[in-house]
Amino acid sequence: MYNLLLVIFIQNRPQQTYEEHSWYRQPAAPIVDQPTRQSVIQFAPRIVRHVNQGDIQIAPQIFVPNIPASGSNELSEGDLCTIAMDEYEKHDTITVNGKHVSTTNTTSVARSKKVRIDMVKTPGLVEISSSAARKVTWYFAKNLNNVQNYIDFLRPLKPALSVILKTRVQEHPIKFNLKLEGIYNRPNIANSSVNRAFKTSAVEVFSESNIDEIIEKAYIKLLSEEETYTDRGSGYTIESIDGLLLGIYKYIPMTTSSYIELPVYIDRKRATINPQNDDQKCFKWAILAKHVTESNKHRVEENYRQQEGKYNFEGVSFPTPICDLKKFENNNPYVTVNVYGLEKKF
Numbered sequence: 001m002y003n004l005l006l007v008i009f010i011q012n013r014p015q016q017t018y019e020e021h022s023w024y025r026q027p028a029a030p031i032v033d034q035p036t037r038q039s040v041i042q043f044a045p046r047i048v049r050h051v052n053q054g055d056i057q058i059a060p061q062i063f064v065p066n067i068p069a070s071g072s073n074e075l076s077e078g079d080l081c082t083i084a085m086d087e088y089e090k091h092d093t094i095t096v097n098g099k100h101v102s103t104t105n106t107t108s109v110a111r112s113k114k115v116r117i118d119m120v121k122t123p124g125l126v127e128i129s130s131s132a133a134r135k136v137t138w139y140f141a142k143n144l145n146n147v148q149n150y151i152d153f154l155r156p157l158k159p160a161l162s163v164i165l166k167t168r169v170q171e172h173p174i175k176f177n178l179k180l181e182g183i184y185n186r187p188n189i190a191n192s193s194v195n196r197a198f199k200t201s202a203v204e205v206f207s208e209s210n211i212d213e214i215i216e217k218a219y220i221k222l223l224s225e226e227e228t229y230t231d232r233g234s235g236y237t238i239e240s241i242d243g244l245l246l247g248i249y250k251y252i253p254m255t256t257s258s259y260i261e262l263p264v265y266i267d268r269k270r271a272t273i274n275p276q277n278d279d280q281k282c283f284k285w286a287i288l289a290k291h292v293t294e295s296n297k298h299r300v301e302e303n304y305r306q307q308e309g310k311y312n313f314e315g316v317s318f319p320t321p322i323c324d325l326k327k328f329e330n331n332n333p334y335v336t337v338n339v340y341g342l343e344k345k346f
Helices: 077-089 107-119 150-169 211-230 282-291 322-331
Strands: 003-012 056-059 062-064 093-096 099-102 125-130 136-142 174-185 194-199 203-205 237-250 335-344
Touching: 107 125, 107 136, 107 194, 107 237, 125 150, 136 150, 150 174, 150 211, 150 237, 174 211, 194 211, 203 211, 322 335
Parallel strands: none
Antiparallel strands: 003 335, 056 062, 093 099, 099 194, 125 136, 136 237, 174 194, 174 203, 174 237
16 A cells, blocks of 8 residues: 655745845944864765765755656646546547547547447436446436537536536545537538547546536536637538536545654654644644744644644645645745655555
C-alpha cells in the first residue's frame, strides 16, 4: 500500500517596514575589527552523499528532485478520464482551437455506438456498463424522439443527470464527463454523412458542490464545441442527434488528514517536526509548528491551540485538499507554502 507523506515548508515573505524606505535610514553602526579564527571546517570529516544531479536540499541530509512548482509532463486526472472515455470506444480525438473533438468515424466506434443505441429502449440516462467495483460507470441517453436541436435535447436530461450525480457523490467524490454524439453531413452531397462527438473535460464533484451549476457549465462547453466545429468552414451541418454518453469515475482527491508516522529513514535525521494530532487538521498543525516554542512540539495540545490566531484559515476545509492551499496563501499574503509529496512503501 502506498501512503502519501506531505512535507510542508512555510516561508514568510518579507514585509516592507517604515524603516526600510529609501528615504529613511538609521545611522550605520561603526565597524569594529574582530580577531579572525581559523575555520574548523577543514578538520571536519568528509560526508559523502548519494545525491542525484539537480536535487535540492530541503532540510539537513534530505534531498528532493528540483521539480518546478508548476507544469508537469504527467497526465492530469482530467486527461486520464478523457482517455478512459476514448478507450471505452477505442478511438482517438482531434483538437479544434484547443477543444477535444472526437472523430468517431472508425468501424469499431460506429459499431460500438450502434450497440449502445440499440441497447437503450427507454428515455433518460440509462446505465449501460461499469467496471470492476464500479470505479467507472457509463450511462447513455438515446434521442428517442428524434429531437433536432441540441438545447431541446439536453434540457430535459438535466434533472435526471443531477439526480445521478447527487446520488453517486454521496458515496464518495466523483469526476464525470459528457460526450454529445451526432451525425453530420454536407447538404446536397451524397454519402457525406459522418459521426461527430463533442466532449467535456472531467469535472470534480463533491458532496457540497453546486451540481446544477456544474451541469450548466458542462452543457455550455458542449454547445460551444459544437458551434466551433460547425463554424470552422467545413460545410457540415447536423443531420441527427444520437444521444449523450455520461462517464462517472470514482475520485480519491489527495488531501492532508490526520497523523501518520514518518518513515524511519526521515525521522532519524531529526530534521522534521511531525505533530501528533487526533483530528483532521493536520495541515493547520503543520503550519503552526514553527511557532510552538515548548519542548514537546511533537504532540498537538494547548501549546498548538494557543497559536491558532497566527494565520487566517478562513475557507480552508479539513482535511485539507491541495487546492485549498491557494486559499490559505490568499488569506495570508506574506506567506508561501511549499509542499513536497513523498510516495514510498512504509
